[in-house]
Amino acid sequence: MPGQAQQAREALGARLRAVRLDAGLTARALAQLAGWHFTKVSKLEHGTATVYHCRPHADLVDPGLPKMRMSPAAMFEHGLARAGYIEAPRDPHPAYEFLATRWRTIQHYGVEIGA
Numbered sequence: 810m811p812g813q814a815q816q817a818r819e820a821l822g823a824r825l826r827a828v829r830l831d832a833g834l835t836a837r838a839l840a841q842l843a844g845w846h847f848t849k850v851s852k853l854e855h856g857t858a859t860v861y862h863c864r865p866h867a868d869l870v871d872p873g874l875p876k877m878r879m880s881p882a883a884m885f886e887h888g889l890a891r892a893g894y895i896e897a898p899r900d901p902h903p904a905y906e907f908l909a910t911r912w913r914t915i916q917h918y919g920v921e922i923g924a
Contacts, residue, residue: 818856826854 829839829850836850843850852861865878871887879887900906913920 815856822854822856825850829854 829836832839834842836854837847839845840847840850862882863880865880865883867878869879869881869884871877871879871884913922
């Protein structure tokens with residue numbers, strides 16, 4: 810028999826599915842509107858989203874603690890504890906920040922390059 814947390818996940822998933830279908834949306838359309846990966850809707854509707862992140866995985870190993878198996882959530886917390894918070898660029902195209910800047914004058918006939 811599932812525990813209360815699993816029952817709550819299943820109830821949330823059923824409600825999300827009902828609302829999505831009432832709105833006439835596919836799972837992919839809802840994911841796009843919400844800014845999620847398309848598989849997240851399915852995981853939420855089936856109640857598996859949090860189970861995956863909280864269950865230990867055999868391949869998540871800290872070399873300093875080889876016998877300890879961690880869940881993705883625990884590994885994230887462990888990494889934060891060891892390395893601290895690292896500010897990552899929020900721009901999806903950070904390479905533009907490193908491009909050379911050339912000032913050009915835009916004329917009514919276009920832009921002069923090499924003049």
